[in-house]
Amino acid sequence: MSLKSCISVVLFFALAARVGAQDVHPEVQALITDLSVWIDQQLKLGGTMDTAVLNKKSAYIKHVQDSIAMVSATGTASAPTDKIGKVFTKSIMAGASLKVPEGKKWRILGVYVKNDNDPYRIKVTSWNYKAEYFSGESIRAPGMVSEEALLVEDSQEATYDFDISETPE
16 A cells, blocks of 8 residues: 555544544544554555555444444433443532442543533643543542633633543443
């Protein structure tokens, strides 16, 4: 496969993930990044790549995108998929924490800051969190993030929405 074709594949997934959304879902972005790294490695090793492997990786990314879209389209609390699980949103104040229930595993799908007086929320990208949390672990919301300054003057007015995927441990 030529370099031009490889670049086209990576760009296809990067653009496809953005259609109809403000951002790329973290799980999809990680898969796109992995695909890009794999392509770079293959090109450095010999300038060619196994198209069967490329097709398999591409199909899996598409499957994950479709699963996420299905969860979003059918409601947040009751649309399980093989990778995503039950999806819901928890809201907490700045500095507060959430605790993962016993026997459950949580994956953070996105963190957003909002002001209860406004009908919108802003995705938090300046705060890093673990990919997965297990039974009994706590997730503490940040005290203040830069995105919060766009919404509120006082951090006590802000709340954080955590979009969470829950699966059994």
